[in-house]
Structures are given as C-alpha cells and as structure tokens.
Amino acid sequence: xxxxxxxxxxxxxxxxxxxxxxxxxxxxxxxxxxxxxxxxxxxxxxxxxxxxxxxxxxxxxxxxxxxxxxxxxxxxxxxxxxxxxxxxxxxxxxxxxxxxxxxxxxxxxxxxxxxxxxxxxxxxxxxxxxxxxxxxxxxxxxxxxxxxxxxxxxxxxxxxxxxxxxxxxxxxxxxxxxxxxxxxxxxxxxxxxxxxxxxxxxxxxxxxxxxxxxxxxxxxxxxxxxxxxxxxxxxxxxxxxxxxxxxxxxxxxxxxxxxxxxxxxxxxxxxxxxxxxxxxxxxxxxx
Numbered sequence: 234x235x236x237x238x239x240x241x242x243x244x245x246x247x248x249x250x251x252x253x254x255x256x257x258x259x260x261x262x263x264x265x266x267x268x269x270x271x272x273x274x275x276x277x278x279x280x281x282x283x284x285x286x287x288x289x290x291x292x293x294x295x296x297x298x299x300x301x302x303x304x305x306x307x308x309x310x311x312x313x314x315x316x317x318x319x320x321x322x323x324x325x326x327x328x329x330x331x332x333x334x335x336x337x338x339x340x341x342x343x344x345x346x347x348x349x350x351x352x353x354x355x356x357x358x359x360x361x362x363x364x365x366x367x368x369x370x371x372x373x374x375x376x377x378x379x380x381x382x383x384x385x386x387x388x389x390x391x392x393x394x395x396x397x398x399x400x401x402x403x404x405x406x407x408x409x410x411x412x413x414x415x416x417x418x419x420x421x422x423x424x425x426x427x428x429x430x431x432x433x434x435x436x437x438x439x440x441x442x443x444x445x446x447x448x449x450x451x452x453x454x455x456x457x458x459x460x461x462x463x464x465x466x467x468x469x470x471x472x473x474x475x476x477x478x479x480x481x482x483x484x485x486x487x488x489x490x491x492x493x494x495x496x497x498x499x500x501x502x503x504x505x506x507x508x509x510x511x512x513x514x515x516x517x518x519x520x
Contacts, residue, residue, distance in 0.1 A: 261350035262310035266519030278507030314353025318346040375422040387420035406439040428456025443485035474502040489516035
C-alpha cells in the first residue's frame, strides 16, 4: 500500500510548474512575443519523506526512484494583456526495489494556462500583477497496478493564482512571486479524489551581460482529505507537502540562453526526497 501510494505521488516532483529563468511570471507577454524552452530533468533518489515529514529510505527495501524527463514549455502573447502558457512533458520513470524493477516511458500530463494582466482593461500599474488560471490534463489511462509506474496522476487539476513582481531597474535585479490554489478532480480509474492543494512561489533574480541567475523557493501544501467513491475520509499517507529551493544560472548562447539549475527539497511529506538537476535552452520569440 505504501509503495503504491508513493508511485501515485512520484509525478508531483516533476509536474510542479517549472519556471524558465527569464520568464518573469507576472510580466504578461506582449502580443506577438513570447518564449520557448526545451529542458531535461533528472532525479535519482533512495530516500522519501514519510507521513510525519521525516526522511527515510524508500521502504527499507533497497528502493530507488529514478526520473528523467524532457519538457517543452512556451508562452505567447495573443492580445493586449493576455498570454497563453503550455507545457508538454515526456517521462522515463523507474522505481526499483528488491521485489522488482519497474519502468515506464511516454507522454506525461500537459499543462495549459491563460494569464491576464491589467493592460487588458487599459490600466497601467506600477506593480506588475496578473491572474493566471489553467488546467492539467490526464493523458492516457492510470494503471490500477502497484507494479506499474504511472506517467499520469490520473485526474484533471484546475489552478488559479495571483502573480506579483517588481524590477529594480536600472539595477539588474527583480523579485517575483505567486500564490495559488489547485482543485483536483476524481481519478475515475480508481474512484479516488485526492485533496486540493495550496502553492507558493517566490524568487529573486537578475542578469549582467551574458550571465543570468535566479534563486527561488517553491512550496505546495495538500489536504489530508481523500474521497473514495464519494466518501470523504482523512488519510495521512495521502497528505503531500513539499518545500524546495531552486537555484538557477544561465549563460547567453546564440539567440538564447543555456540554463543549469537544481531542485533541493528541504522538507516534505509522502514524496520522494533528494536533489534533482535540470538543463535547458531558452529562446525569446518576437521583438
């Protein structure tokens, strides 16, 4: 049961919104402009955060969780004060222990967002602000088998967040952040509705000549309530939390920038632990 529960949560570590270094969140893209990033993510760990938030080995059975993912992410301004954001992942997920080596490869859950800023209403604000809403779509079936690593969380999620930011121009430094709420629907394959979640993202970053950098703090806090066939019950092993630090550096190469970063979990619950690395190439579109 514990192994099956963790396999359902492995994907969270990689479906949390990945923010490219130069995508300053609340600065809505102008019409006809945007950006695209291709990135690789790798996470290899033998540890997990348990139900009490303590770090422990994966079930003390030589467990090992290995994730390698490719993300294609982009945003594009479609109208004054409106842009769209999308992400398509491809995963290779493996979970090995003394009982078996399990592996799965294929498309993950795509994310689609729409962001609206004050410019849509002809309003100019000194403090950049935006409202973003979107959906995560389950792609494919969720395997009802504890021996199969799922590529999907199995249910549709809806998100709504408020974004704020500030540039300290002419100093090459900015701050940004958002706070939001995630409504999670029922996974029909197992008649299970996971608890909703709150999430926060805070970052400071900047650029100087060819070098760019960002230091971010990301957190997600889930409810312990889970519904099985419509019956709502508290379940400690389903209450997932994660707080992590994400340092990133970039260097201008060609028409874009190469980015190297890490994901350093500092606390969590019911999720794999251990650091991860990502490498990406970011390109702006339009003028």
